[in-house]
Structures are given as C-alpha cells and as structure tokens.
Amino acid sequence: MGIINVNIDKIYGRASQAEVDALKGEIEAANRMLYDGSGKGGDFLGWVSLPGRIGSEELEAVEACARSLASLADVIVVIGIGGSYLGTKAVYEAMNDSFQLLRKKQDRPLLLFAGQNLSEDYLSELLAAVKPYRIAAIVISKSGTTTEPAVAFRLIKEEIESRYGKAEASKRIVAVTDAKRGALRTLATQEGYATFVIPDNVGGRYSVLTPVGLLPLAAAGVRIGELVRGAQDMEKATGTDVPFERNPSALYAAARTALYRKGCKIEILGSYDPKLLYVAEWWKQLYGESEGKEGKGIFPASVTLTADLHSMGQYIQQGERTLMETIVSIGHPKHTLKIASDADNLDGLNYLAGKRIGEVNRMAEMGTMLAHVDGGVPNIRIELPELDEYYLGALLYFFEKACGMSGYALGVNPFDQPGVEAYKKNMFALLGKPGYEEQGEELRKRL
Ligand code: PA5
Numbered sequence: 001m002g003i004i005n006v007n008i009d010k011i012y013g014r015a016s017q018a019e020v021d022a023l024k025g026e027i028e029a030a031n032r033m034l035y036d037g038s039g040k041g042g043d044f045l046g047w048v049s050l051p052g053r054i055g056s057e058e059l060e061a062v063e064a065c066a067r068s069l070a071s072l073a074d075v076i077v078v079i080g081i082g083g084s085y086l087g088t089k090a091v092y093e094a095m096n097d098s099f100q101l102l103r104k105k106q107d108r109p110l111l112l113f114a115g116q117n118l119s120e121d122y123l124s125e126l127l128a129a130v131k132p133y134r135i136a137a138i139v140i141s142k143s144g145t146t147t148e149p150a151v152a153f154r155l156i157k158e159e160i161e162s163r164y165g166k167a168e169a170s171k172r173i174v175a176v177t178d179a180k181r182g183a184l185r186t187l188a189t190q191e192g193y194a195t196f197v198i199p200d201n202v203g204g205r206y207s208v209l210t211p212v213g214l215l216p217l218a219a220a221g222v223r224i225g226e227l228v229r230g231a232q233d234m235e236k237a238t239g240t241d242v243p244f245e246r247n248p249s250a251l252y253a254a255a256r257t258a259l260y261r262k263g264c265k266i267e268i269l270g271s272y273d274p275k276l277l278y279v280a281e282w283w284k285q286l287y288g289e290s291e292g293k294e295g296k297g298i299f300p301a302s303v304t305l306t307a308d309l310h311s312m313g314q315y316i317q318q319g320e321r322t323l324m325e326t327i328v329s330i331g332h333p334k335h336t337l338k339i340a341s342d343a344d345n346l347d348g349l350n351y352l353a354g355k356r357i358g359e360v361n362r363m364a365e366m367g368t369m370l371a372h373v374d375g376g377v378p379n380i381r382i383e384l385p386e387l388d389e390y391y392l393g394a395l396l397y398f399f400e401k402a403c404g405m406s407g408y409a410l411g412v413n414p415f416d417q418p419g420v421e422a423y424k425k426n427m428f429a430l431l432g433k434p435g436y437e438e439q440g441e442e443l444r445k446r447l
Contacts, residue, residue, distance in 0.1 A: 003233055003394045004384055006248040008255040010369065011324070011378035015258035023254040023409065024244045030408035031250060032240050034401070039408050041415030046201030048404070050209055051231035051397060059225055062211055065174060065194055066218035070109050072172055073136035077126070077156050078216045079115035080140035081148045082285060083204025084176075087213040087396070089113060090282040094275045094392055095222050108221035109136070114156065115149030123152060127159055135160060136172040138216050142198045142207070144182020147427070153184075166191075176211050203415050205286045206400055209393070223389045230393030237394075238401045248382075249398050253405035255380050256324065260298050260410075264324040264378065268316065270303045271328040272365050275387065277304050279328065283399055290407050290414035297410060298324075306364050313368075317375045324378045328395070329365060331385040333358040 008020065033039035034048050069076055078088060092111055097103065100110065114126055137160060139153045161169045175188035176196045188195045196211030198204075207213070209231055218224045236242075238249040245251070256267060267287070269280045280302035291297035303312050316323060339360070341353035352360060369379050382398075384391045407414025429439035 002237055002248055004248050004398055006251045007381040008251060010373045011255050011259055014378040015262045019258045020254050023257055026409050027250045027254045027405050028244055030405040033408055034404045035240055040413035044201055044203045044415035046199045047206035051228055051235045054228050062214045063218050066215055069136045069219045073109045074133040075112055075130050075135050076109045076219050077112050077114050077137045079149045079152045081116045081146055083207050084140040084212055085116045086282040086285050087208025088216045090278040091217050091392055092220055093278040109219060111216055111220050115152035118148055123155055138174050140176040140212050141184050142178055142204050144177045144184030205289055208396055226389035227393035230390035231397040234394040234397040249401035253402040257406055257409045259324045259378055263322060265322045266299045266301055268301045268303055268323060268325045270305050270325060272305045272361050273330055274304050276328055286403050289417045290403050291410055293412050316372055316377055321376045325372055326380040329381050329383045330387050
C-alpha cells in the first residue's frame with residue numbers, strides 16, 4: 001500500500017477496466033500539463049510543487065507568529081470564506097478533540113470562524129460569545145475585497161480595538177492576503193499588522209498549505225510540519241515519473257472520469273468518521289468550483305455515515321442511478337473502546353460484546369459498500385491507515401492533484417471560478433454599491 005490506497009475494483013459494474021485504462025494517456029497528459037503550464041489556467045499552478053518548496057524557515061516564521069497569537073488569546077477568530085476558510089476548518093475539525101469546547105483547560109487557543117456567512121445572528125452571537133475571553137484574529141482574503149470576510153473583520157477589528165486599544169490591536173491581528181493588491185493589504189499596511197502572503201499563482205481552493213491554512217492551524221496546535229510532510233510525500237507519489245497504475249491521484253481521476261462518461265453525474269464523498277465532515281466540505285468546494293462550468297462537471301455531494309444511511313441512504317440505494325460514491329476510509333481509530341457484555345442483554349447486543357466500536361463501524365462500511373454497489377452505485381475507496389496530520393496532508397494534496405487532472409480531462413479550466421461573480425454583482429447592485437446603480441434599478445423591478 002502507498003501512503004494512500006485508491007481501490008477502484010468496485011466501479012467495474014458501471015465502467016470497465018478497459019475504459020479506465022483507456023484514460024491513461026489522457027490523465028498522464030493532464031498531469032504533465034500541471035507541471036509544464038501548457039493547459040488552461042497555467043498561471044495558477046503554484047500549488048503543484050508547493051509542498052516541496054515549503055522550507056523550515058517558512059514553517060518557523062508561521063510557527064513563531066502562531067505562538068505569539070496563542071500567547072495573547074484564548075480564542076482566535078479566523079475570518080475568511082471559500083478557499084480562505086474551508087481548508088483550515090477541515091484540518092481543524094479532523095485533528096481537534098470533537099468535544100474540545102467542553103474541556104476545562106485549553107492548551108491552545110480555540111479557533112472560531114467568521115466571514116463565511118452574512119448572518120446577523122451568527123455574528124452577534126459570536127461577538128457575545130467571545131466577550132469573556134482574550135481574543136485575537138487572523139483575517140484571510142486573497143483578493144482582499146471579498147464582502148463576507150470584510151464585513152466580519154470590521155466587526156471583530158472594532159471589538160479588538162475597543163478592548164485593547166489600537167496599538168495592542170495591531171499585535172492581535174494578522175492578515176493573510178496578496179503581496180500588493182487589495183483593500184486588506186492596504187489596511188494591514190496602514191494599521192501595522194503582521195502579514196503573510198498568498199502567492200499569486202495559488203488559487204484560494206488550492207491554498208490550504210500556504211499560510212492561509214498553516215497559520216491558524218499552527219496557532220491551534222496542529223502539527224503543520226507533519227501536514228506539510230504528508231503533502232510532500234504525496235507530491236512525490238503523484239509526480240509525472242510515477243506510472244499511472246501506481247499514481248493514486250491518476251487512478252482516482254481516471255475512475256471518476258470514466259464513471260462520469262458512463263452517466264454518473266453526481267459524486268458523493270462519504271466517510272464513517274464525523275471528524276471528516278469538513279474535509280468533505282473542502283472537497284466539494286475544490287471539485288465544484290474547479291469542474292462545474294461550461295455546462296459540465298460532476299456535482300460533488302457528501303454524506304457522513306452511518307448517520308446519513310438513515311436519511312440519504314434510501315436515495316443512494318434506490319434513487320436515480322446517476323451516482324458514484326467515494327469513501328474516505330480510515331484504517332485505525334486513535335482510541336480503543338469496546339462494547340461490554342450485559343447480563344440481561346435486553347438490547348440484544350451481546351453478540352457484539354468484546355468487539356471494538358471501530359470493528360462495528362468497519363462492518364457497517366463494508367456492508368454498505370456492497371449494498372450500494374449491488375444497488376448500482378459504483379464505489380471508489382480511498383484508504384488512509386489513520387487520521388493524523390501526515391495522512392491528512394497527503395489526502396489534501398492527493399485530492400488537489402486529482403482535481404487538476406480531472407478538470408483537464410473534462411476540458412475546462414480547473415483554476416478559475418467565473419460563475420462566482422454573478423451573485424456578487426447582483427448583491428452589490430441591490431445594496432447600492434457605487435457604480436451598480438443601473439443594475440440595482442433593474443433587479444429591484446424583478447423582485
Ligand atoms: O477558490 C477560490 O478562489 C474562492 O473560493 C476564494 O477562496 C473565495 O472566494 C474567497 O476569496 P478571497 O480569499 O479572495 O476572499
């Protein structure tokens with residue numbers, strides 16, 4: 001087994017092995033394009049060899065800033081949306097104790113997130129919740145002009161400044177943004193915030209391994225060196241010199257492309273550990289924004305199992321046969337917990353006595369896989385030995401690389417998101433932003 005194993009045996013009812021093998025040339029060519037920049041979006045390929053370029057100096061600079069924030073705050077509000085939010089949230093949720101909030105003693109600051117919605121209630125409750133705690137903020141926006149994080153930052157900045165004064169606030173706020181452009185860069189320079197740069201050639205949804213993800217994660221005590229090491233090893237494992245059959249990203253890209261061409265228009269990413277819920281959210285953004293354009297693309301959906309077997313499970317088993325399922329499967333849980341025997345056995349569970357919960361979960365996973373495959377839903381399994389920073393870093397890069405290849409196989413530019421602008425224009429027009437007066441008038445008539 002490689003770092004991550006990709007098992008595509010259970011797709012063969014829908015797409016044949018010959019059909020997957022026939023994609024070898026196309027996928028290998030796509031991988032080469034990711035390195036030579038000859039494909040669409042060639043200016044946004046900085047992420048491809050990013051892990052290998054992250055040196056100890058860069059990591060130490062991030063860690064030093066993270067330590068400084070951690071020494072000042074019990075709670076760090078991380079402000080960002082889309083690619084400036086989901087990667088951090090995904091790794092944080094996967095690595096954090098699920099019940100951290102209830103722990104009396106926090107070794108590291110808690111991360112709370114803002115800027116990924118415009119909910120007045122969410123933001124009010126956040127401001128109220130942080131009142132008793134020492135706070136700091138990391139504000140992240142590549143463009144530096146995105147409305148949601150800008151609104152949240154204005155509120156959090158005011159809270160920090162009114163509590164600590166402007167001079168102290170500048171020590172408690174760090175900005176991660178473009179090197180030169182954007183309102184956030186201007187503001188950070190003027191206010192004297194420490195800053196980290198999001199490289200020009202790394203798009204938001206491919207930026208988790210830049211300070212976008214590394215800084216808040218380090219502040220929360222996540223071992224970012226291990227995260228990067230996993231990504232570095234996966235970068236090597238998916239290089240152009242690795243044969244198709246042994247390149248996990250190539251296999252995954254080929255399998256899902258073959259299935260798409262056989263009518264599987266929806267891919268459900270599932271896992272049997274709720275810790276991976278936000279990895280699925282991150283994955284949905286990565287694939288949805290990269291592939292969903294020009295009237296094409298697999299629709300990325302997600303489920304958390306076994307919970308969703310009691311909701312979406314019905315549809316997956318017997319609904320429209322346009323689905324494929326990709327399961328991120330974790331080999332070994334971190335903890336050991338066994339089911340005890342009960343003298344009365346009123347719940348009838350004694351047949352499970354002595355078994356680990358993880359074993360029960362595994363059998364649920366295996367049974368479900370076979371049921372779904374029998375029901376006409378092809379299954380791809382992505383197997384990780386365990387869930388730690390190393391394997392998570394490998395998984396994130398694995399998905400990024402496969403996304404680039406899949407996007408090129410689909411014939412789209414996997415590194416732009418022109419469709420995201422449509423809602424912004426309407427929102428600006430309806431809010432009366434200067435320059436949008438005419439559109440505002442038109443839109444209001446239609447409401
Ligand atoms: O992938 C992307 O580029 C987007 O999802 C962005 O990350 C998102 O729109 C946030 O943009 P910004 O970081 O410029 O505020």
